[in-house]
Amino acid sequence: MAVRGSGSGAVWPLWLPLRSDLRGISPYGAPQINDVIALNTNENPYSLPTEVVEAITTRIHEVAKDLNRYPDRDATVLRSKLAQYISTTTEVEVTEENIWAANGSNEILQTLFLACGGATHLALGFTPSYSVHPLIAQLTRTPWFAGTRDENFAINVPVAKALIKEKSPRIIVLTTPNNPSGNAMRFEEIEELAEAAGRVDALLIVDEAYAEFSSEKSAIALIEQYPHVVVVRTMSKAFAFAGARLGYLVGHPAIVKAALITRLPYHLSSLTQSAAEVALDFHGLLQGEIQTLIAERSRIEAEISSLGMISTPSAANFILFRGFATDSNTAWQFFLDRGVLIRDNGLRGFLRVTVGKPEENDRFIAALRELAAIEASQPNI
Numbered sequence: 001m002a003v004r005g006s007g008s009g010a011v012w013p014l015w016l017p018l019r020s021d022l023r024g025i026s027p028y029g030a031p032q033i034n035d036v037i038a039l040n041t042n043e044n045p046y047s048l049p050t051e052v053v054e055a056i057t058t059r060i061h062e063v064a065k066d067l068n069r070y071p072d073r074d075a076t077v078l079r080s081k082l083a084q085y086i087s088t089t090t091e092v093e094v095t096e097e098n099i100w101a102a103n104g105s106n107e108i109l110q111t112l113f114l115a116c117g118g119a120t121h122l123a124l125g126f127t128p129s130y131s132v133h134p135l136i137a138q139l140t141r142t143p144w145f146a147g148t149r150d151e152n153f154a155i156n157v158p159v160a161k162a163l164i165k166e167k168s169p170r171i172i173v174l175t176t177p178n179n180p181s182g183n184a185m186r187f188e189e190i191e192e193l194a195e196a197a198g199r200v201d202a203l204l205i206v207d208e209a210y211a212e213f214s215s216e217k218s219a220i221a222l223i224e225q226y227p228h229v230v231v232v233r234t235m236s237k238a239f240a241f242a243g244a245r246l247g248y249l250v251g252h253p254a255i256v257k258a259a260l261i262t263r264l265p266y267h268l269s270s271l272t273q274s275a276a277e278v279a280l281d282f283h284g285l286l287q288g289e290i291q292t293l294i295a296e297r298s299r300i301e302a303e304i305s306s307l308g309m310i311s312t313p314s315a316a317n318f319i320l321f322r323g324f325a326t327d328s329n330t331a332w333q334f335f336l337d338r339g340v341l342i343r344d345n346g347l348r349g350f351l352r353v354t355v356g357k358p359e360e361n362d363r364f365i366a367a368l369r370e371l372a373a374i375e376a377s378q379p380n381i
């Protein structure tokens with residue numbers, strides 16, 4: 001059969017009318033490898049407590065008999081529980097009219113891009129950041145402009161404001177704490193950019209996937225004064241609920257109405273909605289290890305520094321570090337050979353490690369010490 005190649009290495013059959021702009025790209029995804037310590041996808045390493053597992057199982061048992069019916073299209077109960085969670089944890093009073101939920105925050109981002117992006121609507125981001133943002137822009141045919149960050153991965157606010165004025169984007173994306181660097185923006189900086197976004201009628205998306213690990217004030221406090229600000233959150237990280245796939249946005253009711261247009265009908269299954277509702281009832285318990293993870297983050301940062309390497313100060317559950325002599329890919333393989341899977345985000349000279357359980361972090365630290373010792377004994381590598 002005749003086939004045509006593509007830049008991604010995939011070979012597409014001639015009969016498949018795949019969009020030409022998608023032929024060269026690879027599916028997004030980090031390696032999933034069995035029997036290793038997985039510190040590569042910023043998951044919460046703690047399994048759900050038995051009490052929560054039992055409560056979810058009971059609830060799923062109850063809803064299973066009704067699976068002949070479509071789910072609540074508007075996820076009303078879930079959205080009101082999310083609103084309650086946000087109101088109590090951020091002290092910003094919101095209702096279900098401010099919330100939309102979907103299968104992970106990636107789907108929320110796609111829903112927003114479908115609503116406000118498109119061929120004539122420029123999106124502006126600041127890289128390096130979460131690589132799914134430009135990917136979603138491409139999938140929704142939204143032109144993407146990559147603004148830059150400084151050598152500490154911070155956004156220079158005056159430069160960003162000038163860029164917003166010059167480019168007049170329809171969508172601006174900020175990620176705080178940023179992935180892969182882990183640094184957070186100050187609330188006042190986000191507010192300055194919210195003002196700048198308002199002046200050009202842009203939607204300002206603030207991706208706060210790791211907010212619960214940070215002590216910075218959430219941009220949710222901006223949504224009343226700046227209706228064009230929308231905050232994207234997830235239960236994948238702090239809630240230890242990545243497998244359930246539940247992300248949500250907090251914003252003005254008009255943004256929620258726009259999301260209703262671009263979401264697929266019945267996109268969120270009854271099983272997902274019910275499981276997430278139970279998880280929200282137990283949010284204190286599910287987030288019980290956040291302080292442990294923050295303490296472990298400090299321990300790893302101190303260890304990196306004591307070995308003469310450098311990490312970017314992190315407000316998230318992962319750490320970006322540099323200062324090893326070999327290239328990133330060789331160093332990544334060195335860790336994998338010792339059973340520790342971390343992340344090479346394609347940033348030259350850097351690697352990213354997710355904070356795991358103390359014993360997992362010990363394994364990472366042991367490998368890091370070994371790498372440092374080898375490099376010290378072979379200064380020419």
Ligand SMILES: Cc1ncc(COP(=O)(O)O)c(C=O)c1O
Binds near residue numbers: 042104106107130179
């Ligand atoms: C910055 C950021 N946003 C969004 C996501 C997507 O999270 P999910 O789709 O699991 O909610 C991630 C996942 O790693 C992320 O790092």
